Amino acid sequence: MPIFALVDCNNFYASCEKLFDPKLAGKPVVVLSNNDGCVVARSAEVKALGIPMGVPWFKIQKEARQYGIVAFSSNYALYADMSNRVVEVLGQFSPSLEVYSIDESFLDLTGFLQNLAEYGQAIRQRIQQWLGLAVCVGIAPTKTLAKLANHCAKKGLAGQQGVCDFITMTEADLSRLFARIEVGEVWGVGRRLQARQAQLGISTVQQLREADPDLIRARFSVVLERTVRELRGVSCLELEEVAPDKQQIMCSRSFGQYVYEREGLEEVIATYVSRAAEKLRQQSSLAGALTLFIRTNPFSQEPHYQRSLTIPLPEATEDTRVLVTWAVKVLRRIYRRGFAYQKAGVMLSELRPQKMAQASLFADPDIERSHRLMATLDIINQRWGRGALRTAAEGLEKPWQMKRLRLSPGYTTDWEGMPVVGCRSEGER
DNA sequence: TCTGGGGTCCTAGGACCC
DNA sequence: TCTGGGGTCCTAGGACCC
Numbered sequence: 117m118p119i120f121a122l123v124d125c126n127n128f129y130a131s132c133e134k135l136f137d138p139k140l141a142g143k144p145v146v147v148l149s150n151n152d153g154c155v156v157a158r159s160a161e162v163k164a165l166g167i168p169m170g171v172p173w174f175k176i177q178k179e180a181r182q183y184g185i186v187a188f189s190s191n192y193a194l195y196a197d198m199s200n201r202v203v204e205v206l207g208q209f210s211p212s213l214e215v216y217s218i219d220e221s222f223l224d225l226t227g228f229l230q231n232l233a234e235y236g237q238a239i240r241q242r243i244q245q246w247l248g249l250a251v252c253v254g255i256a257p258t259k260t261l262a263k264l265a266n267h268c269a270k271k272g273l274a275g276q277q278g279v280c281d282f283i284t285m286t287e288a289d290l291s292r293l294f295a296r297i298e299v300g301e302v303w304g305v306g307r308r309l310q311a312r313q314a315q316l317g318i319s320t321v322q323q324l325r326e327a328d329p330d331l332i333r334a335r336f337s338v339v340l341e342r343t344v345r346e347l348r349g350v351s352c353l354e355l356e357e358v359a360p361d362k363q364q365i366m367c368s369r370s371f372g373q374y375v376y377e378r379e380g381l382e383e384v385i386a387t388y389v390s391r392a393a394e395k396l397r398q399q400s401s402l403a404g405a406l407t408l409f410i411r412t413n414p415f416s417q418e419p420h421y422q423r424s425l426t427i428p429l430p431e432a433t434e435d436t437r438v439l440v441t442w443a444v445k446v447l448r449r450i451y452r453r454g455f456a457y458q459k460a461g462v463m464l465s466e467l468r469p470q471k472m473a474q475a476s477l478f479a480d481p482d483i484e485r486s487h488r489l490m491a492t493l494d495i496i497n498q499r500w501g502r503g504a505l506r507t508a509a510e511g512l513e514k515p516w517q518m519k520r521l522r523l524s525p526g527y528t529t530d531w532e533g534m535p536v537v538g539c540r541s542e543g544e545r
Numbered sequence: 546t547c548t549g550g551g552g553t554c555c556t557a558g559g560a561c562c563c
Numbered sequence: 564t565c566t567g568g569g570g571t572c573c574t575a576g577g578a579c580c581c
Contacts, residue, residue, distance in 0.1 A: 171548090306579050
């Protein structure tokens with residue numbers, strides 16, 4: 117029988133912010149989405165206040181003042197760095213692990229003979245001690261159950277002190293426990309599926325687990341059928357240690373302020389294409405098609421307009437300059453004057469590995485040059501920071517750039533942001 | 546004034562082929 | 564009078580995840 121552990125950081129983004137500023141201890145902290153739009157992470161104190169996930173920040177100003185909520189812009193450099201450290205520590209606990217998201221990893225504990233709950237505690241303690249972050253651990257014979265066990269650990273429904281092990285629980289205990297958990301908590305059951313299942317009288321995890329897999333397949337899909345089997349302890353989802361290459365690469369963002377003119381949008385598009393192309397080259401792929409979309413603010417009372425267009429590229433490419441040229445052509449086809457644009461995005465698709473095209477690629481001296489130029493561009497930007505070297509099309513001012521008014525320092529990723537402990541500058545002395 | 550970003554998988558239906 | 568069957572590919576849309 118396989119054994120999976122799911123390790124999940126508690127309130128990850130909010131915890132990262134608290135970690136480097138002791139004054140925030142015990143205080144309610146939220147982290148906001150891009151443009152300081154919505155609440156995407158909440159500390160325990162904020163959850164206790166009943167502030168929901170995803171609520172627009174401007175709508176909770178009253179509560180924020182009343183309770184002294186401290187808000188931060190998303191500091192992805194900080195979170196990514198802390199995430200890598202967590203993964204590094206987890207690597208000491210299992211030879212095979214899947215990094216599922218920035219704050220969650222699955223560990224393969226198959227064949228581990230020790231007391232699993234104690235092992236989970238050891239993981240928790242080491243991450244707490246070495247990194248100052250709290251995690252919860254769920255242990256079970258399938259990934260879906262490990263996710264659920266993690267949920268139970270977090271909510272204190274089963275297990276102790278942030279670790280829940282389904283493997284040593286009896287069938288009777290599991291049934292009783294699952295009867296108390298809403299089916300919407302199951303991995304893969306979102307709001308829509310929860311509503312549709314309610315019509316069939318399925319509202320708890322236990323009821324879904326007892327449902328007939330064939331019926332579920334007929335009424336829903338093979339995906340949900342697999343979920344039912346996983347809930348019954350039959351492992352259908354394997355650990356994916358190596359993340360497969362992306363099949364599409366997106367870069368889209370809302371603007372810090374509306375953009376009206378085509379020239380402004382061209383700068384935006386050039387910037388987004390550059391970022392997408394960078395990601396493309398990171399996985400050594402070429403793009404065969406490009407999609408562009410632009411839209412106005414769907415929440416505003418102003419006239420709305422949105423359009424997207426996909427074009428096949430005459431030759432698959434990784435060259436930012438080529439991609440920008442095509443993107444600007446596409447923009448000219450979908451742009452309409454007189455609208456307040458609020459968001460745009462670029463998607464690269466029909467991706468294929470560079471090496472598959474290499475035979476013809478390097479036969480052509482122009483393409484060989486392009487490849488070397490792009491490689492150099494990436495090296496320079498890696499060394500000197502994103503955008504240090506860029507196409508002129510991106511512009512200089514970028515007034516539309518996203519708002520990040522509440523950004524914390526790059527505590528672990530920037531010399532200027534490094535926290536200083538116990539010493540004063542010359543002037544203060 | 547102010548409402549995120551980036552992905553995956555599956556299904557149904559139409560076009561087209563032999 | 565009689566009007567096939569099976570397969571692939573593509574796209575749009577729906578659902579989910581963090």
